[in-house]
Amino acid sequence: MSFGTYLKEIFSSRRNLVIVLLILLLFIPALTRDHYILTILIFANIFAVFGASWDILAGVIGIFSFGQAFFFGGAGYISALLNVELGLPPLMTIPLGGACGVIVGLVFGLPSLRLKGPYFTIMSLLFPTTVMALIYMFPSLSGGEAGIYGLAPISNDIAVTYLASLFLMLGSIFVLMKIASSRLGLIFRSIRDDADTAEATGINTTKYKFLSFAISGLFAGLAGAFQAHFLMSISPSIFNPVNSFNAILYAALGGMGTIFGSVGGAFIMSILNEALRGIAEFRVLIYAIAMMLVFRYLPEGIFRRVGRHFNFRLGIWGEVKKLRRSRHGSNS
């Protein structure tokens, strides 16, 4: 077998592709210790988890939240306070941030559960902005407009921080994808497709919606706490609607309901973000236009679209291989 056909063989299955990408991501610190590149990748990892935490709500159970920044920022603030006020190390505050994310998710879920359509949208939009107002109201506790700074860094070595963020991302995506493809995920999707029918078949939709808020809060909380420690500070602007908006953009660009899509979306947007550094004042504008274009023209996400485009090659190889394998199996 020549090297060319060998390469084709590798890239013909998604599993092999994922393994190659994983190895690449793991060995990046061995290739470069460049502070700049690793910082971009760390942000990409954090954003991937943040996007995926929105995707489990919107893409899987069908709760289209506009307030994901509430989970992210809420947990970030609590872990920042735990670190600065109580002196807990990041190794404790980040998991605690995730736990707080669960609580924050339930706080969000309690008044929003029974709401439908526009009322839910309004509620989810106002949750983060109300917390922002509360932070301004109590500056002695929350640091007010300046925020909280002086958090302990995750590690002084950027390569270690990168690996930590990579494991956070891989672990979160793995767990979320397992949830989405499990029996629980099936129940979630049945609620998304038709909540009334799901209820009629005996599914306690309220319970599962609560559960999905807790799951989403957990992972958004982990990401938020990680980011707070990575930046060593947190400010009220984290509750800005634009931040919730970003989570949606990562997931939607990659493909809603796929979980792994937000990894791709987050990496694309992080790299784009750096490419646009020279024209920083256009950044939000470009993000917003990207969002409109994605929802208007690319509702299935960039990967499914590109995949469909190249289906002719990738797909057929995959199919032929599957066919060959199944025939082989039945003959022997």
Added chain:
Amino acid sequence: MIEEIVISGLILGGLYALLSLGFSLIRGVARIMNLAHGALYMLTAYLIYSLLYLGLGTAIIISLVLIVLITLIIYKLLIGPMREKEAKAALVTLALALVFQESVKLIWGPEFKSIPYLISGYVTLLGVRVVSQKLLALVAAAGLVLVLWFFVMRTKIGKGIRAVAQNMEVARLVGINIRRVFMISMGLSALLAGLAAVFFAPLYVVSPTQWTILFQAFPVIVLGGLGSLKGSFIASFVMSFIEKIVEFYVAGGYAAGVVSFVIMAVILLVRPTGLFGKSRSGGGSGF
């Protein structure tokens, strides 16, 4: 103190009424949640600001025409085709609001602007000196609400609007051109946002983030129930007075926002369709 609260409460209530009516109108008729509604208000203020050299009257007329045209073009190209997917359409309108915010920041700069009063001077009412512009804004808000009510309740187009709001399918069956009704409601809603800017923007600052006034009006919209004209009107003044009382007696503007959020959350806990809302999906049977 008391008169201060009464006047600023009435003014804020008038602004809430105009904004929430425009928002409820298009949501009730076309089931579109236009999160860019506040951005239309902000954009009109900026258009007036930059056309001032033509004279105030001309600037206002051109700005209103422009804002309606811009809205209709956006509706045709972007929002209309996505109308069926409500949450995604709402997200696109939020993106649109950010596009407006950033464009305004790029064109006119991030610093605050102001547009001139339509009339100057003071009026003395019951021994209190009131800026004439405030009085004018209040009268204009009341007048516009009445005109809208008359238009929706007493004209043929208004009947069509109510029919579509009540039942889109049946309205289509009896021969109403629902696409045209959507366009008319969209234009009307943009015109209301524009007129709100004409009368109320001189009383507040004009800034690129001013569109978030819509977020501030959300508790009003919930309290009034989406699609209920009367409900929105009453709720506007109830909420504005509560906010002003909290702001003056308790602890400033941030506390007012928090209190109105808590009121909204409690209302939604008890009644998930708002206080005056009727149908569960927020459809507008109230029109």
